[in-house]
Amino acid sequence: MLGFLPAPSWKSMQQVLAILTQGLTKRFEHHYAVRDVDLQIQAGEVYGLIGPNGAGKTTLIRMLAAAEEPTLGDVYIAGERLLRGQDNPALKRQIGYLPDDFPLYEDLTVWDYLDYFAHLYQLREPRRTRRLHEILELVQLSHKRNSLIATLSRGMKQRLSLARTVVHEPTVLLLDEPVSGLDPIARVQFRDIIRTLQASGMTILISSHVLSDLAELCTSIGVMELGFLVESAPLADLYRRLSRQTLVISTLGAIAPLTTALNQWPECQVLATIPDQGEVRVQFTGSNEAAADLLRSLVHAGIPLTQFHREPADLESIFLTLEHQQTA
Amino acid sequence: MFTLPNQLKEKNPQFAREVKGRLKPRNVIITVLLSVLAQLFLLANYYGQLPHLETSSQKFPALYNRFCTIVRESRHSRECVQDALGNWVVDWQAWWLEIVAVISWVLPLVLLTAAVYLLISDLGREEQRGTLNFVRMSPERSQSILLGKLLGVPVLPYLGVALIVPLHLFAAVQAGILLWYLAIYYGLIILLCAFWSLLAVLFALLGGSQGWFGAIALWLSYAIFSQAARYPSYQIEESKSNLVLNLPDWWWLSTGKIEVLLAFSLITLVPTTLLLWQAANRRFRRPNATLLTRTQSYLATAFLQIWLLGFVVVFTINARYPGTEESLMLILGANLVWFLCLTAVLSPHRQTLIDWARYRRQQLGRQRTGRRVSLLSDLVFGENSPAVGAIAVNLAIALGIDALWVSNWTVWSERPDSRFAAFFSLVMAATSLLLCALVTQLLLMQRSPKRVVWTATTMGGLILIPPICLGIFVTAYGVAPLKLLWALTVASPVLVWESSLSLALLGWLGQITACALVTSTLTRKLIKAGESESKALFGSVRSGV
Structure with missing residues (x-):
């Protein structure tokens, strides 16, 4: 090949x-x-x-x-x-690889576990100890360094596994x-680490x-x-x-004149109207210039706009x- | 908790991890206590067997004890005498010698049992939990990891045994045993330990996790070995042959001599341990690979034949007594066991075979080097091809070496054609074994997830039941055509010895036909397995129409 x-x-x-x-x-x-x-x-x-x-x-x-x-x-x-x-x-x-299941040595402490893998990946002193401190700080487990792995929560174990995965600074x-399987807070923490x-x-x-x-x-x-x-x-x-480009347009006045004005534009297709909030969601297939023209025409039509923006898909x-x- | 030296951790992190996890103060104290208590118990027990004053009485003034000095007819009933102070004169050399003997037999048993049990349990657990995969993915060499496991997992039994060594050495010196005998003894124990530990590692890497299974296998082997190698004589009169086991002669050399025994042990244990080491490393690196490469299997077969023939040449070449038939049976029996194991060891995983059949041309026909690999070469040396080709080459190697042996026989039999008959027996046995390999490969191609169990059961049945049934029927009826069925069993050489040459030849032709039939079925299956998906789809559509 x-x-x-x-x-x-x-x-x-x-x-x-x-x-x-x-x-x-x-x-x-x-x-x-x-x-x-x-x-x-x-x-x-x-x-x-x-x-x-x-x-x-x-x-x-x-x-x-x-x-x-x-x-x-x-x-x-x-x-x-x-x-x-x-x-x-x-x-x-x-290479650093973290599979979806992450078996650990429950009998080791957090530090010993990472130290063991740092040795397996042939990290030498003083880089090794420095790296272990860095990585523990990164995964926010410094305070648990002497705890047995068996006593950690699932989120902590997940972070420890990630620490093991990157201990050797893979490319x-x-x-x-x-x-x-992580709760929302643990997910946010994990995202930050990534x-x-x-x-x-x-x-x-x-x-x-x-x-x-x-x-x-x-x-x-x-x-x-x-x-x-x-x-x-x-x-x-x-x-x-x-x-699909979605425009979110809001008005202080009634919804009907806004939808009528929008329906005159072939690039617009009204997706949803929220009368309580005076908001209309429109699928817009036109260019940036066309969007500017649309905004200008709505203003000229005397519609009291409070919002006109694109929502990223x-x-x-x-x-x-x-x-x-x-x-x- | 003690701290391990950093150099040790860097040299072998796996060993450091195992030692750190196991050498906890509580474990160390228990081990030391057990070891010391065992030694005290042993000494106390033997001290209790010394002649004591109170054991003599007015009624039986003469005292007999095996540690006394005056030798009577029986070696175990020596008469005791007292010195001028009224103390019994004790043959302390004999007393220490018995202690050496007990330690020499018990020490390896404890060491090996503990090592085998712990290694299987530890590695089995790691394989099941998946933690070993992370270790596998590290850049640390497989040799270093396995060495760390071998030395580190049984570190507590090693410690316990090491604490017995001073007593063993002291007792040996007191008993007048030469120290270099002991050095040889310890060298052999280390080799044996390596051999059994590697077997345990392989068992665990193959999916076994039952430590007790290994321990029982070891105990059985130990019991058989200690029976087969007659209990060594520890009498002071034969102190020069102390610790020497009486094995049969090997290549006309008397294993009663310590130099020969040592050479024999090294020749036996070193290559097998190295082979196990290679297999364990290979399996650790690639869990789906076969245990041995094809080339390793050829070397192993040649070695085994030469090793086995060493025990029978004395009965067959320049022999003083006839022993050819028994020797031939021994060789054929050993080869049957070896080749069944070899078929299991060399057979690739079903998935590997399917992929080989599907992509062989793509993978091998155009190598990166541009060198084309022929089908024959692939069958003989390739690692993913069906095992049958390699088994055939192994059989040819065994047949060649054994034929050389047979051609040098001293003929005792009344049958003038005994050499030819023996040679023909070897050929028939080889063909039976090839047939076995073919059937095994065919069975291993089935789709069932329990195909290995099914194959083992079926092959066990095919190997054991037909010879037993035939044995009964032929003895009962003695009909010639019925004898012909021997050809299709693993005991096919019986046909050569129990019937005429023409019938044996007919039987061999039957074997060849059976081999051809199974080969054709296997080839068809492989071609079917290697079909492209579109071809399979069109085939099914056509057959549907």
Whole structure:
């Protein structure tokens, strides 16, 4: 497969991309869990992976983390190919993987647990102790450093697992459903940590069913269905291509003159009216100039406007636009 | 709580983690107490067996005790004498020698049982909970992790046993045993410990988590070994052969000599332990891979044949007594067990076989190096191809070595064709084993999630039941055509020894036909498994129409 690519572009592509897969395929019996996936994630991105249950997200992430051998295809992390059946020590130092379940050594203290993994990842002093302090502060577990893991809450255990995942400062972080089962406060804490890690330059691939979280965190989105990667693009590009532009217009006066004026515009389609608040929600297909014309005409028509703004489309509506109805 | 040196943690973090988790003050105190108490109990017990004044009476003035000095007819009833002060004269050397003997037998048993039990339980638990996967994903080498486990998990039993060593050494010095004998003894115990611990690790990595199972297997093996290798003589008169086990001669060398015994033990234990080490590392790195590579299996088979023949050459080549048939049966029996194990070890996972059948051409036909890999080479050396090719090569290796042995036999039998008959037995046995491998592979291709259990049960039945039934019927009726059925059992060599050459040849042709039939079925199944989805779909549509 590599032979078909012109050498210079291939080389430069490898250097830029944090994650690259080529024809990545995984079969279980005769069923394809992941099928011919060509994934490209730029360094420093936060890439959200969404899709219905059973779409192949977890299998794809496990193959990227070298926890599962692919049936076919290759994985490159920061330009280095993952070699099957070998230890790949240099590559493993670049990867941090947090699966959706996170078994821990309940008999160890928080510090001993992280210290053990810091040693496994061959961190040397004084960097090791400094890193352990940093990471405990990052996941807000400094006060629990001498507590037994068995005594931690689920949210704390989740954060400790994340700490273990990033203790060696990987360049690529793979998170599989990291916020499942967490309460809203724990989710907010987790999101903040991810933002900090992103700011430190890590490339993060995150799969989640909580699309609002992904919309806040991600720079690119990939959509998986039946093992295929059916969509992979920067989030802004997705919004531009797929989002329906919604205008929210409010008036101090009656609703009827406003809706009458709006219906004269072919680019407008009234979606909903809220008479109590004098608010109308409109799907608008025109350009920015057309929107400015619309505002001007409404003002000229003497409608006492209090609000005229565009509402950004959310990821969920984009996902539904793609007709992936099974998402939770 | 003590603090581990940082250098140790950096050298082997896994060992440091295990030791830190286990060497807690309470555990250490209990271990030390148990070890010291066991030693006190042993000494007290033997002290109680010394001749004491009160054991002699007016009625029976003569006192007999095995630790006294005057030797009578029986070694265990020595007559005691008193010195000028009226104290019994004790043969202290004999007393210490018995203590050495007891420690020498009990120490490895305790050590191995504890190590095997703890390793299986620990690794089994880690595999089940999934914590081992995180360790696997770290850049630490598998060798370092496994070494850390092997040394760290049983650290408490190691400590307990280490505390017995001073008493053992002291007793040995008092008993007049040469210290280098003890050094050899400890070297062998370490090797044995490595061997059994690696077996335990492999058992756990294969999915086992029942520590007691390993402990029972160890106890049984120990019991069989101690019976087979007659109880060593610890009499002072034979002090030079102390600690030497009486095993049969090996390649005409007497294992009664400590140098030969040592060489034999090293030749036996070092390669097998290394092989287990390779398999454990391979399995740890790739949980779905076969335990051995094909090349390793060829070397192992060749080694096993040479090792086994060492025990029978003395009865078959330049032999003073006839022993060819028994020797041949021993070799055939051992090969049956070995090849059944080998078939299990070399058979790839069903998914691997399906993927191999589907993508073989894509994966191997165009390697990155540009080198084309032929089907034959893939079957012989590839890791994902069906095991049958590798089993055939292994059988050829065994057959070649065994044929060389048979050709050098001293012929005692009345049958002039005994060498030819033996050679033909080997060929028939090899063909039976190939048939077994083919059927096993076929059974392992079934879709059932319990295919391994089904395959093991079916193969167990096929191996045991037909020979028993045939044994009964042929003895009862003795009909020649019925004898022909021996060819289709694992006891096919019986046909060579119990019937005419022409019937045996006919039986062999039957075996070949059966092999061809099973091969064709297996090939069909593999081709079907390797069909592309569209071909399968069109096939089903066509058959539906």
